[in-house]
Amino acid sequence: MQQIWTALSAHHEGVKSRPILSLFDAERAAGFSARLGGMLFDYSKTNIDAEARGLLIDLAEAAGVAEKREAMFSGAKINETEGRAVLHTALRNMDRPVMVDGKDVTPALRETHALMQAFVRDVRGGRFAGQGGAITDVVNIGIGGSDLGPAMAWLALQPYADGPRCHFVSNVDGAHIHDTLRGLNPETTLVIVASKTFTTIETMTNAETARRWMAEKVSDPAAQFAAVSTAADKTAAFGIDASRVFGFEDWVGGRYSMWGPIGLSLMLGVGPEAFDDFLAGGAAMDAHFRKAPFAQNLPVLLALVGIWHNQVCGHATRAVLPYDQRLSRLPAYLQQLEMESNGKRVAMDGSDLALNSGPVVWGEPGTNGQHAFYQLIHQGTRTVPCEFLVAREGHEPDLAHQHLLLVANCLAQSEALLRGRSLEEAMAIMAKKGLTGAELERQARHRVFPGNRPSTTLAYPQLTPHVLGQIIALYEHRVFVEGVILGINSYDQWGVELGKELAVALQPILEGKESAEGKDGSTRQLVDFLKG
Numbered sequence: 001m002q003q004i005w006t007a008l009s010a011h012h013e014g015v016k017s018r019p020i021l022s023l024f025d026a027e028r029a030a031g032f033s034a035r036l037g038g039m040l041f042d043y044s045k046t047n048i049d050a051e052a053r054g055l056l057i058d059l060a061e062a063a064g065v066a067e068k069r070e071a072m073f074s075g076a077k078i079n080e081t082e083g084r085a086v087l088h089t090a091l092r093n094m095d096r097p098v099m100v101d102g103k104d105v106t107p108a109l110r111e112t113h114a115l116m117q118a119f120v121r122d123v124r125g126g127r128f129a130g131q132g133g134a135i136t137d138v139v140n141i142g143i144g145g146s147d148l149g150p151a152m153a154w155l156a157l158q159p160y161a162d163g164p165r166c167h168f169v170s171n172v173d174g175a176h177i178h179d180t181l182r183g184l185n186p187e188t189t190l191v192i193v194a195s196k197t198f199t200t201i202e203t204m205t206n207a208e209t210a211r212r213w214m215a216e217k218v219s220d221p222a223a224q225f226a227a228v229s230t231a232a233d234k235t236a237a238f239g240i241d242a243s244r245v246f247g248f249e250d251w252v253g254g255r256y257s258m259w260g261p262i263g264l265s266l267m268l269g270v271g272p273e274a275f276d277d278f279l280a281g282g283a284a285m286d287a288h289f290r291k292a293p294f295a296q297n298l299p300v301l302l303a304l305v306g307i308w309h310n311q312v313c314g315h316a317t318r319a320v321l322p323y324d325q326r327l328s329r330l331p332a333y334l335q336q337l338e339m340e341s342n343g344k345r346v347a348m349d350g351s352d353l354a355l356n357s358g359p360v361v362w363g364e365p366g367t368n369g370q371h372a373f374y375q376l377i378h379q380g381t382r383t384v385p386c387e388f389l390v391a392r393e394g395h396e397p398d399l400a401h402q403h404l405l406l407v408a409n410c411l412a413q414s415e416a417l418l419r420g421r422s423l424e425e426a427m428a429i430m431a432k433k434g435l436t437g438a439e440l441e442r443q444a445r446h447r448v449f450p451g452n453r454p455s456t457t458l459a460y461p462q463l464t465p466h467v468l469g470q471i472i473a474l475y476e477h478r479v480f481v482e483g484v485i486l487g488i489n490s491y492d493q494w495g496v497e498l499g500k501e502l503a504v505a506l507q508p509i510l511e512g513k514e515s516a517e518g519k520d521g522s523t524r525q526l527v528d529f530l531k532g
């Protein structure tokens with residue numbers, strides 16, 4: 001592989017100052033795009049040419065992406081630091097047998113899915129009610145992967161929301177649960193405690209708070225609680241009846257778990273049919289990922305663009321910019337998916353990573369970002385590769401003119417990043433405004449856009465449940481491919497542990513029960529200040 005990395009780096013050196021615009025002959029756009037059904041992934045506005053693409057594909061082949069992909073889908077224990085299979089894909093394709101430790105896991109998946117559907121139908125049909133009437137509101141208490149997926153999708157699928165209203169509480173900051181519960185009626189609220197481990201301090205603390213809130217108004221608060229977890233013993237200890245506990249196995253990673261019981265709140269909000277459409281979208285992307293040649297394979301190409309920008313060109317961040325307000329939480333969702341998966345400093349075998357790990361992922365929906373941080377993207381000294389997402393159609397036919405404006409803005413941004421504005425062009429504009437001499441040039445220089453800034457665009461017909469499923473599975477597989485190329489384990493998250501341990505140790509210090517001796521001077525000063 002080293003030879004391929006060296007060739008890529010040499011190729012980049014040779015082309016890095018070439019204008020991307022110069023690559024556009026009649027074939028460029030179609031030749032550097034890939035499609036799946038109605039979805040179009042256009043990466044032609046990057047500096048990747050046929051040679052770079054060939055080398056990147058060589059890299060994917062040399063890293064064993066195809067073999068490791070099949071190992072993942074077939075239930076091999078590719079999460080080697082935890083000794084676990086990685087089978088979120090089985091949650092959206094329950095008809096294809098998958099063996100783990102010699103046993104087909106799909107019958108149990110189908111059973112849990114059917115139990116979820118029955119419970120959801122009972123809640124939505126009023127057969128399962130609160131102690132003051134039909135359930136009007138669902139509060140999902142979870143954090144990280146037990147929150148971000150359903151919370152993101154609940155916003156994304158608002159046009160399909162025809163059940164109880166969903167709310168999401170994650171932060172241990174009491175303000176979050178306080179502000180969420182303030183407007184709700186405990187007698188008609190269902191609380192879902194969503195935690196893979198059922199030990200996460202934030203979630204368990206919020207669950208206790210919700211139970212106390214419920215107990216003030218209803219005689220049997222536990223009757224309005226459901227749980228989603230891999231730990232049946234712990235949900236029972238919390239007092240949640242087994243009929244409302246939806247289990248899953250440890251081979252579903254937290255940040256990959258929204259397809260199964262962690263999606264219960266979403267299924268309640270949009271209904272089992274829309275939820276199944278979401279699963280089918282994910283399964284369609286899986287089938288494409290397994291079958292399509294690398295040069296037409298959306299997840300592979302998205303990953304290779306990522307590797308090119310981060311590890312080859314050295315751009316440390318990437319911006320995810322959905323021109324789709326309902327995807328406003330997609331960047332936050334992808335931050336966990338990508339950064340918790342590929343933010344690793346050692347390779348699978350424990351050796352130091354020779355390359356940079358995954359990038360910093362950030363973003364906000366367009367057009368809002370344009371009026372906030374795009375200034376830096378256009379004229380800052382660093383290059384930020386941008387990933388635009390946009391639908392051909394919105395869900396508001398009477399506001400089609402606004403959708404058109406949205407699309408125009410999305411296309412304008414990627415065009416501006418590509419094309420830029422030269423000093424001559426800026427001087428011509430300022431000259432027309434009457435400026436001359438040194439002042440003309442000084443003012444014009446502020447109005448220059450260097451351009452040649454890379455972006456990709458994922459365009460899709462409409463943000464339906466099916467398309468959302470495709471998009472999420474696309475990004476999941478992108479993370480997988482990047483992880484395989486970097487040689488890391490994308491499915492553990494040891495980097496979150498130290499902070500958790502130190503927080504537990506700091507609690508008694510803040511309560512004044514233990515001394516801060518042994519802590520560094522800054523921490524001691526802050527403890528003194530914050531203890532009050």
Ligand SMILES: O=P(O)(O)OC[C@H]1O[C@](O)(CO)[C@@H](O)[C@@H]1O
Pocket residue numbers: 143144145146194195196197198199200203254255340493496
């Ligand atoms: O579902 P749980 O076990 O409460 O964990 C929540 C989140 O915490 C993490 O373990 C990180 O701390 C995530 O990976 C996970 O999604």
